[in-house]
Amino acid sequence: xxxxxxxxxxxxxxxxxxxxxxxxxxxxxxxxxxxxxxxxxxxxxxxxxxxxxxxxxxxxxxxxxxxxxxxxxxxxxxxxxxxxxxxxxxxxxxxxxxxxxxxxxxxxxxxxxxxxxxxxxxxxxxxxxxxxxxxxxxxxxxxxxxxxxxxxxxxxxxxxxxxxxxxxxxxxxxxxxxxxxxxxxxxxxxxxxxxxxxxxxxxxxxxxxxxxxxxxxxxxxxxxxxxxxxxxxxxxxxxxxxxxxxxxxxxxxxxxxxxxxxxxxxxxxxxxxxxxxxxxxxxxxxxxxxxxxxxxxxxxxxxxxxxxx
Amino acid sequence: xxxxxxxxxxxxxxxxxxxxxxxxxxxxxxxxxxxxxxxxxxxxxxxxxxxxxxxxxxxxxxxxxxxxxxxxxxxxxxxxxxxxxxxxxxxxxxxx
Numbered sequence: 498x499x500x501x502x503x504x505x506x507x508x509x510x511x512x513x514x515x516x517x518x519x520x521x522x523x524x525x526x527x528x529x530x531x532x533x534x535x536x537x538x539x540x541x542x543x544x545x546x547x548x549x550x551x552x553x554x555x556x557x558x559x560x561x562x563x564x565x566x567x568x569x570x571x572x573x574x575x576x577x578x579x580x581x582x583x584x585x586x587x588x589x590x591x592x593x594x595x596x597x598x599x600x601x602x603x604x605x606x607x608x609x610x611x612x613x614x615x616x617x618x619x620x621x622x623x624x625x626x627x628x629x630x631x632x633x634x635x636x637x638x639x640x641x642x643x644x645x646x647x648x649x650x651x652x653x654x655x656x657x658x659x660x661x662x663x664x665x666x667x668x669x670x671x672x673x674x675x676x677x678x679x680x681x682x683x684x685x686x687x688x689x690x691x692x693x694x695x696x697x698x699x700x701x702x703x704x705x706x707x708x709x710x711x712x713x714x715x716x717x718x719x720x721x722x723x724x725x726x727x728x729x730x731x732x733x734x735x736x737x738x739x740x741x742x743x744x745x746x747x748x749x750x751x752x753x754x755x756x757x758x759x760x761x762x763x764x765x766x767x768x769x770x771x772x773x774x775x776x777x778x779x780x781x782x783x784x785x786x787x788x789x790x791x792x793x794x795x796x797x798x799x800x801x802x803x804x805x806x
Numbered sequence: 807x808x809x810x811x812x813x814x815x816x817x818x819x820x821x822x823x824x825x826x827x828x829x830x831x832x833x834x835x836x837x838x839x840x841x842x843x844x845x846x847x848x849x850x851x852x853x854x855x856x857x858x859x860x861x862x863x864x865x866x867x868x869x870x871x872x873x874x875x876x877x878x879x880x881x882x883x884x885x886x887x888x889x890x891x892x893x894x895x896x897x898x899x900x901x902x
Contacts, residue, residue: 764831
């Protein structure tokens with residue numbers, strides 16, 4: 498069953514009692530909580546995601562909750578508190594930021610526990626059956642570029658996590674709302690009439706943040722991994738001419754291993770996996786300032802390869 | 807007594823090469839090292855047998871297809887000390 502087949506009032510009821518069991522890519526997440534407005538945002542942002550009615554407790558990867566603040570904070574400047582398996586790893590957030598807190602909390606759960614994967618801080622999108630990783634540091638324009646590619650028909654596997662399984666050589670799909678920050682919010686709102694954005698959370702630690710809904714096609718294909726074919730290191734530079742050039746394999750190895758959340762923890766498996774990725778993929782560096790031109794250039798890259806086959 | 811050098815754990819290394827740069831993962835330390843061709847030639851020779859600095863100076867030209875050693879004695883000693891600190895090779899004393 499899809500989440501948008503339930504009314505928000507039913508979602509709220511489940512979250513208050515047995516928990517809402519949501520299939521998020523390869524993970525099963527049971528969400529509890531009674532924070533006003535959160536069921537409506539889950540309905541809006543994860544509409545086509547699968548929900549599991551009778552999930553075995555033991556098969557659920559993460560039990561998370563978003564609850565109200567304690568004491569007077571239930572009424573005075575109300576707060577939201579994130580919980581994961583009976584721990585509370587973060588300080589409370591304002592209640593209006595509950596959805597962002599849930600997303601960041603889920604990121605934390607995955608980053609701390611999903612070591613069956615080699616995890617990259619990377620957007621991943623798929624076009625013509627080929628996955629493209631966009632690993633980058635904060636401020637590089639990764640999420641904005643990722644949003645633009647998705648709004649141009651690329652399938653979103655993830656904006657935040659490249660979940661690579663070395664044994665299969667595939668990247669898992671983990672389509673979740675894309676957190677846009679500051680100027681990127683209006684850039685993407687104006688970029689496409691298809692862009693569905695949640696409310697803006699003002700003055701978070703990352704500035705203003707609004708989440709962009711994944712496309713329905715991306716959510717519906719969340720059980721379909723993809724084979725990586727490109728690693729592109731993007732960098733937004735105001736006023737820069739669009740530039741895509743091959744990136745030396747050795748440099749790509751250094752950047753990609755440094756970009757991984759758990760490279761060192763993985764040991765030899767991580768080394769071999771990053772090396773295989775670098776060997777198997779085209780590695781590039783993209784400098785951009787204009788979204789349309791960057792999207793067009795990356796589409797051309799994939800199409801040229803398709804024509805060459 | 808001469809100081810002898812050896813790389814007994816070469817087989818535990820994971821190696822990749824791109825554009826004459828070598829990336830070596832040492833499973834014992836969990837460290838990844840970026841090495842040049844000369845460093846790899848030294849490790850490769852020390853994998854096969856225990857050698858002194860003089861022994862290495864003698865063998866290295868052959869490994870590089872050159873007449874003279876590609877590295878001076880003092881520099882080579884520096885390389886070896888660094889490799890030992892990194893845990894890639896071990897030293898011992900010999901009466902040879």
